[in-house]
Amino acid sequence: MDDWLALRADYFEPVVREVFDQYLRQHGFGEGEADEAGCLTYDRGEVFLQVHYYVEDRPNYSPMVSIGLTRTSPLIPAFDRIGLWYAIPPDVEERNYESWIFSNAGQLRQVLTRVRDAVVDVYARPLWENPDLLLTLLDRRYEEVKAERTAEIVSRNKQEAERAFRAHDYEKAAQLYGSMKDSDLSTAERKRHEIAKKHVSQL
Numbered sequence: 505m506d507d508w509l510a511l512r513a514d515y516f517e518p519v520v521r522e523v524f525d526q527y528l529r530q531h532g533f534g535e536g537e538a539d540e541a542g543c544l545t546y547d548r549g550e551v552f553l554q555v556h557y558y559v560e561d562r563p564n565y566s567p568m569v570s571i572g573l574t575r576t577s578p579l580i581p582a583f584d585r586i587g588l589w590y591a592i593p594p595d596v597e598e599r600n601y602e603s604w605i606f607s608n609a610g611q612l613r614q615v616l617t618r619v620r621d622a623v624v625d626v627y628a629r630p631l632w633e634n635p636d637l638l639l640t641l642l643d644r645r646y647e648e649v650k651a652e653r654t655a656e657i658v659s660r661n662k663q664e665a666e667r668a669f670r671a672h673d674y675e676k677a678a679q680l681y682g683s684m685k686d687s688d689l690s691t692a693e694r695k696r697h698e699i700a701k702k703h704v705s706q707l
Contacts, residue, residue: 509540511559515609517542520555523616528553531629550574551632553624554585555616566602567615571628573638583646590645591627598623658688669696674703 517538525536528546533553536544543556554570572585592599601623606612631638665680681689681697689697 508559511562512541513557513559513562513565513612514542515612516557516565517544519609519612520544520616523613523620524555527620527625531632547574548632549635551635551638552585553628553632563607564605565607565612567604567606567612567619568602569619569624569628571631571638573635573642583642583649586641586645588623588628591631591641592623598626658684662689662693665693666696669700674700678704 520542521536521544524544524546528536528548531548533546533548536546536555538544541557541559543554545552545554550573552572552574554568554572556568556570557565558568569588570585571588571591574584587602589599589602601619604615604618606615631641661680661684665677668674668677668680678697678700681693681700686694
């Protein structure tokens with residue numbers, strides 16, 4: 505933990521407060537609560553806004569902003585926030601705000617001022633003013649993440665099943681192919697599944 509904290513940007517919290525405290529108070533947010541790295545979380549009723557960074561990126565950090573609900577999504581309680589980039593259209597330059605790198609307090613002040621005016625005020629403000637819209641984005645992002653993870657699992661299972669089939673471990677291959685939906689398998693994979701099952705039935 506000590507080594508991790510040694511990477512923190514000591515100037516992060518005071519600069520965030522300088523740029524965001526008064527602005528967010530004007531919009532009904534409370535005092536920002538800082539964690540050990542100096543990342544700040546502001547609450548406004550059931551909505552929270554977090555301004556943060558990864559200490560591991562030292563010395564060139566990326567600014568990050570997340571927005572979420574203390575009233576969690578009914579899909580999954582742990583999925584309570586999104587990166588604000590997700591609420592920005594793909595063809596808009598500000599969607600890439602995390603590429604606005606900083607390595608000192610002066611750069612951070614410039615970056616966060618731009619983030620506040622061009623990103624937070626434009627794309628986060630409509631979400632904290634309409635929490636139901638934010639909830640819709642949370643649910644949509646959760647479904648996307650779940651689909652991505654499912655695809656990764658299917659891909660790993662396919663690779664493992666093919667290795668097992670080529671190694672003549674037909675029982676394992678049949679089990680792995682059988683764990684996947686038929687619609688997820690190619691014609692060749694379905695054929696290998698049938699061959700593997702045939703070998704297993706002859707044991």
